Amino acid sequence: METDLLTQKVIGCAIEVHKELGPxxxxxxxxxxxxxxxxxxxxxxxxxxxxxxxxKGVLIESGYRIDILLPKKLIVELKAVDKLSPIHTAQMITYLKLSEIKTGLLINFNVQKLSDGLKRISM
Incomplete structure (x- = not known):
């Protein structure tokens, strides 16, 4: 599935969750x-x-966990914060680099309208 179509489907699912639960x-x-x-x-x-x-060629588990991974395609990082900040973007960029995945979605559910809490990051 193409990345743009996949991100649209994931966003659609997130919107459904947000409509049902709210912030x-x-x-x-x-x-x-x-x-x-x-x-x-x-x-x-x-x-x-x-x-x-x-x-240096050694895989070291250092506490990083991806919230949701669509293997080899997309990282989805979820937040429930007042607003997305630069540190959240930096976290996603780090995850993309470490995983060698090209696209990530930051989704903040603590907003009135979910589109205000979405950020797509591509490498």
């Missing part, structure tokens, strides 16, 4: 519900995927 819950609640919607849409995804750091 104000914990990130983990949105993650579980989004995983449900992705599976319902036939999108293969994994959550809480360990992302090791490759240091």
């Amino acid at each position: 104000g819950l914990l990130e983990s609640s949105y993650e579980c519900c989004l995983m449900y919607e992705l599976a319902k849409a036939g999108i293969v995804a994994k959550n809480q995927v360990v992302l090791p750091v490759n240091y």
Whole structure:
């Protein structure tokens, strides 16, 4: 599936979760519900995927976890914060570099309109 179409489908699933739950819950609640919607849409995804750091050819687990990974295609990082900040973008860029995946979605569910909490990042 082409990345643009895939990101549109993921965003559609996230909008469904946000319409149902609204803002104000914990990130983990949105993650579980989004995983449900992705599976319902036939999108293969994994959550809480360990992302090791490759240091001099040695893979070191250093605590990084991708919220939702669509293997070899897309990273989805979820937030439930007042607003997305530069550190969230930096986190996504780091995840994209470490995973060698080209596209990521930052989704902040703590907004009145989900489109105000979306950011697509491409490398």
